[in-house]
Amino acid sequence: MSSVADSPGSLAVWCNGLTKRFGRREAVHSVSLEVRRGEVVGLLGANGAGKTTLIKMMLGLVRPDAGEVMLLGQPGTDPLSRLRVGYLPELFRYQPWLNADEVLKLHGRLAHTQLSADDRLELLSMVGLHDRAVDRVGDFSKGMQQRLGLAVALVGDPELIVLDEPTSALDPLGRVEVRDLVLKLRDRGVAVLLNSHLIGEVERVCDRVVILDHGRLVAGGTLAELLGQRKVTLRLNNVTEQAHERLRASGVVEREKDRYTVTVSDGSGDDGAGTDNFDSADADVSRLVADLVGLGVHVYGVERSRISLEDRLLGILRAGAESDSTRDVGS
Amino acid sequence: MTTMTLRPSTPAARVRSILTIARLTLREAMRKRVIWALLVLSVLLLTLTAWGFSQLSGMDTSMGRLTSGQSRLLASQLLNLVMFGMSMIVALGTAFLAGPTLGGELESGVSLAMVARPVHRSSVLLGKWLGLVVFGSVYICIAGLAQMLVVRVTVSYWPPSPILALGLLALETIVLLTLALLLSSLISPLASGITTVGLFGATWVAGVVGGIGAALDNDGVARVGTISAILLPTDGLWRGAMHAIQDPTALIQMDAAAEGFPFISSSSLSAAYFAWVVIWIVIVLTLCLVSFRRRAI
Numbered sequence: 001m002s003s004v005a006d007s008p009g010s011l012a013v014w015c016n017g018l019t020k021r022f023g024r025r026e027a028v029h030s031v032s033l034e035v036r037r038g039e040v041v042g043l044l045g046a047n048g049a050g051k052t053t054l055i056k057m058m059l060g061l062v063r064p065d066a067g068e069v070m071l072l073g074q075p076g077t078d079p080l081s082r083l084r085v086g087y088l089p090e091l092f093r094y095q096p097w098l099n100a101d102e103v104l105k106l107h108g109r110l111a112h113t114q115l116s117a118d119d120r121l122e123l124l125s126m127v128g129l130h131d132r133a134v135d136r137v138g139d140f141s142k143g144m145q146q147r148l149g150l151a152v153a154l155v156g157d158p159e160l161i162v163l164d165e166p167t168s169a170l171d172p173l174g175r176v177e178v179r180d181l182v183l184k185l186r187d188r189g190v191a192v193l194l195n196s197h198l199i200g201e202v203e204r205v206c207d208r209v210v211i212l213d214h215g216r217l218v219a220g221g222t223l224a225e226l227l228g229q230r231k232v233t234l235r236l237n238n239v240t241e242q243a244h245e246r247l248r249a250s251g252v253v254e255r256e257k258d259r260y261t262v263t264v265s266d267g268s269g270d271d272g273a274g275t276d277n278f279d280s281a282d283a284d285v286s287r288l289v290a291d292l293v294g295l296g297v298h299v300y301g302v303e304r305s306r307i308s309l310e311d312r313l314l315g316i317l318r319a320g321a322e323s324d325s326t327r328d329v330g331s
Numbered sequence: 332m333t334t335m336t337l338r339p340s341t342p343a344a345r346v347r348s349i350l351t352i353a354r355l356t357l358r359e360a361m362r363k364r365v366i367w368a369l370l371v372l373s374v375l376l377l378t379l380t381a382w383g384f385s386q387l388s389g390m391d392t393s394m395g396r397l398t399s400g401q402s403r404l405l406a407s408q409l410l411n412l413v414m415f416g417m418s419m420i421v422a423l424g425t426a427f428l429a430g431p432t433l434g435g436e437l438e439s440g441v442s443l444a445m446v447a448r449p450v451h452r453s454s455v456l457l458g459k460w461l462g463l464v465v466f467g468s469v470y471i472c473i474a475g476l477a478q479m480l481v482v483r484v485t486v487s488y489w490p491p492s493p494i495l496a497l498g499l500l501a502l503e504t505i506v507l508l509t510l511a512l513l514l515s516s517l518i519s520p521l522a523s524g525i526t527t528v529g530l531f532g533a534t535w536v537a538g539v540v541g542g543i544g545a546a547l548d549n550d551g552v553a554r555v556g557t558i559s560a561i562l563l564p565t566d567g568l569w570r571g572a573m574h575a576i577q578d579p580t581a582l583i584q585m586d587a588a589a590e591g592f593p594f595i596s597s598s599s600l601s602a603a604y605f606a607w608v609v610i611w612i613v614i615v616l617t618l619c620l621v622s623f624r625r626r627a628i
Contacts, residue, residue, distance in 0.1 A: 022627075059447045061628040079449045087447040091440035095355070097362040109351045110448035112344055152444055 009073040012037045012160040012191030018057050018067035027053045028215045030067070035193050037159065040186050042202035043195040045212035046317050051195045052090050054212065055164055059087055072159055083112065086153035090164040090195070092146050096138030100129055100148050103137060104155060111156035123151040128177065142169040150178065160191045167198060179205055203309045211313060213320040226312055232285055233261045235301035236292065243295045250288050258300070263307070348450045352458020353465065360428055360466045369424040373417065373474045377481055380413045384485035406488040407578035410478070414576055417474050418500050418569065425467040425504055426511040426527040432459055434515030434523055442628050452624050460512060460616060467504035472497045488578070496575035499600065502608060503568040507531055509612050510563065513619040516626060534559045538566035564608045571600030
């Protein structure tokens with residue numbers, strides 16, 4: 001995941017073996033995670049996977065039972081490690097009796113940063129609230145409160161921003177704005193840890209993704225590493241046992257009536273998600289089809305596709321659920 | 332964006348964080364309805380007492396017209412009663428403010444973004460405590476002084492130690508809000524407010540019971556008041572404040588029965604008890620800090 005040169009001190013986030021139990025339930029189990037400076041990392045997982053607890057442990061809001069955290073080179077136990085850290089919580093609430101400008105002023109003081117009136121207006125403009133500076137937060141809609149939360153997260157020129165479901169209350173336009181904002185932050189060298197259920201959002205902006213399942217880190221890597229799989233769906237008839245073996249030799253086979261889906265690992269060294277380096281895969285598929293025809297199989301259709309992040313996530317989560325149920329039956 | 336970061340590692344920066352939170356808490360108190368409820372109740376009480384006390388002078392009773400001395404004595408007792416009402420209003424107001432300001436923010440999620448800032452949790456808690464202390468103390472001093480002035484204007488009675496009395500009433504408020512803060516870090520804001528008020532009332536009743544026990548020379552019953560005044564010093568402080576408000580001749584005139592009367596205090600506050608109150612506040616605030624530092628937000 002990271003090069004040897006990435007010492008904990010040089011990273012935006014370094015977590016090692018973070019574990020948290022709530023009563024008998026283990027919310028997070030020995031999670032180690034790194035976010036490099038200037039990198040956008042997506043945090044994915046089902047509800048209750050432990051994503052928010054992990055974030056809260058990083059930010060000193062929840063005390064871990066085991067493990068350590070370093071933020072921007074300083075131990076997470078020291079509040080000053082959060083000096084250049086912005087945070088938009090999943091539950092975004094700000095003092096309803098203050099106005100938007102006063103909320104920013106408050107967070108500026110707490111971040112030991114002097115924000116001029118122009119700075120505050122600029123922050124509000126970045127999230128589309130420049131004309132609501134003196135309005136009471138209590139009168140804001142949820143979407144506006146989330147926008148204010150984004151502005152709050154940007155207070156103090158952060159070098160790391162943690163966004164926990166930053167677009168949950170936003171309209172489609174707002175989501176695009178947040179996506180653009182994250183990309184702008186990356187361009188400025190700000191590290192972003194993004195927890196979002198919107199996989200498309202994560203796929204578009206993240207350099208790397210980590211997937212949590214039942215409190216454990218089950219997969220992680222660049223999108224190219226995670227999505228280095230392709231699917232070939234064939235509509236076949238007269239499939240003999242020999243043809244079955246040929247299909248299985250190409251990859252994992254799933255069958256639904258006459259549709260055979262073969263998931264093949266992409267060993268071609270694809271250098272980026274979204275780029276279609278199909279040359280070698282094309283040859284593989286051609287050979288497969290030729291072999292099947294040679295074995296007397298009637299081929300009615302061939303459809304190739306790249307595995308999406310959503311497919312990959314669902315595959316991982318379902319595999320986790322199946323292994324859980326197997327464990328339950330076995331025990 | 333041009334920002335200038337102040338040096339955050341210095342003790343001065345920590346004090347600045349505490350003062351920021353204290354100012355925020357004060358602003359919260361001023362902008363929330365609790366201040367208006369307190370104001371309305373206090374003005375109502377002041378108006379009623381102004382009218383009531385003005386009726387005392389020259390009042391006809393079954394034993395004849397009250398002399399000015401008798402009026403003063405009666406005013407002294409009534410002032411204790413009214414000040415009790417006043418202290419109760421402020422205590423309840425502050426207790427119900429202390430709960431939401433910590434527990435409410437924890438429950439609603441307002442604390443999330445604040446505690447994730449480069450501030451120690453102890454600074455957040457001390458800031459809230461300080462804000463509440465300033466609010467409660469200033470309010471009780473202003474309202475209490477106004478009450479004393481009303482009595483002075485209407486029946487020319489002025490308490491023997493007004494500053495001590497107001498100081499003790501402020502301390503009583505501080506004790507109660509510290510307890511409310513501790514409870515709100517453990518239970519829901521509403522439950523903490525109700526429990527605080529319940530304990531305040533129970534301690535006052537225990538103080539009255541203890542006084543009756545002392546009047547009847549029943550050590551067991553008298554001990555109820557002593558123990559409750561140690562566990563929660565609100566009633567002990569209130570009795571000290573009463574002693575500073577009341578006419579010294581009241582005790583002589585009422586003799587032993589004074590001990591059993593809930594609005595007369597037979598003794599002033601001892602230095603040892605005062606020291607205990609300070610220790611009590613430090614202990615409860617420390618417990619509150621420990622609880623808040625360990626709490627998952």
